[in-house]
Amino acid sequence: MDEDVTFMPRDHILSLEEIVHVAKTFISMGTKRIRITGGEPLVRKNILWAIEQIANTKGLEELTITTNGSQLYKMAQSLLNAGVSRINISLDTLKADRFYALTRRDKFQQVVDGIEAASKLPFKRLKINSVMLKNHNDDELFDLAQFALDRKMDISFIEEMPLGIITDHNRAATYLSSDNVIDTLSKQYELTPSSLTTSGPTRYYQVAGYDHKIGVISPHSHNFCDTCNRVRLTAEGRLLLCLGNEHSKDLKTVLRNNSYCSTELGSKNHNSTELENAIIEALALKPEKHHFNLDEAPQILRFMSATGG
Numbered sequence: 001m002d003e004d005v006t007f008m009p010r011d012h013i014l015s016l017e018e019i020v021h022v023a024k025t026f027i028s029m030g031t032k033r034i035r036i037t038g039g040e041p042l043v044r045k046n047i048l049w050a051i052e053q054i055a056n057t058k059g060l061e062e063l064t065i066t067t068n069g070s071q072l073y074k075m076a077q078s079l080l081n082a083g084v085s086r087i088n089i090s091l092d093t094l095k096a097d098r099f100y101a102l103t104r105r106d107k108f109q110q111v112v113d114g115i116e117a118a119s120k121l122p123f124k125r126l127k128i129n130s131v132m133l134k135n136h137n138d139d140e141l142f143d144l145a146q147f148a149l150d151r152k153m154d155i156s157f158i159e160e161m162p163l164g165i166i167t168d169h170n171r172a173a174t175y176l177s178s179d180n181v182i183d184t185l186s187k188q189y190e191l192t193p194s195s196l197t198t199s200g201p202t203r204y205y206q207v208a209g210y211d212h213k214i215g216v217i218s219p220h221s222h223n224f225c226d227t228c229n230r231v232r233l234t235a236e237g238r239l240l241l242c243l244g245n246e247h248s249k250d251l252k253t254v255l256r257n258n259s260y261c262s263t264e265l266g267s268k269n270h271n272s273t274e275l276e277n278a279i280i281e282a283l284a285l286k287p288e289k290h291h292f293n294l295d296e297a298p299q300i301l302r303f304m305s306a307t308g309g
Helices: 016-028 047-055 072-082 096-103 108-119 138-150 178-185 252-257 270-283
Strands: 033-036 062-067 086-090 125-131 154-158 191-193 203-207 213-217 238-240 248-250
Touching (some): 016 270, 033 047, 072 108, 086 108, 108 125, 138 154, 138 178, 138 213, 178 213, 248 270, 252 270
Parallel strands (some): 033 062, 062 086, 086 125
Antiparallel strands (some): 191 203, 203 213, 238 248
């Protein structure tokens, strides 16, 4: 998140009802998996209502939440009850002082308590996501991996994406490739490539002696665009076809040009037909691949926190 944040007026972002309507339209068109991410989705007022509406739509096979974990200590059980299948939790360090430096929030213990609460519940799958930076937190590779494995969770180590302009580190200097991560971890664990494939970009490795896996997400070193079938609805109502490009379609205007009476999918209305047509048109905008160059200024100026989804 940018350090100097200006939040959007409420009417510039989609209402929960609009988000649910779009999600249900995607499901009616054949979408099987939906992920709610951010920014931080669990601070949105009445988010559990929206989650339950989406999770219980006929045709959806899996609803996942990506969260910073700060609200899990009080919401984990409610998320399970609402129909969440999987939770991905962002955690880049196990050191409280470093956590504060990275996040500018004194919530390390709160996040750990949330992870512990979720790990005791029968979610289909729990995973830690860690963005690794050379000479910043790469000394915690083993600790983070063991933290996840001890709690019967998977973990994905992620190469930093060059989104937004930053000043606190040089991305080229702090770049740590997924191959380096696996080479380092192989000194402590016996890792073998896993046959597990998910709807996401993670390449998994089986860890000898454990049921859960270590994975890597490699937007720089192992471009995964040829297998990507994801699109993202941003908080502003733009259908973003790729995180590494600005190709998008404005769905908010379609939603608001014609009113709709219900978030249920029982009957078609003009708005739903227009929305479906807009989605189909947008898919033609999905680019062949993203182009990240650590030696150039970032081409995508928005931060992930401003992307929502």
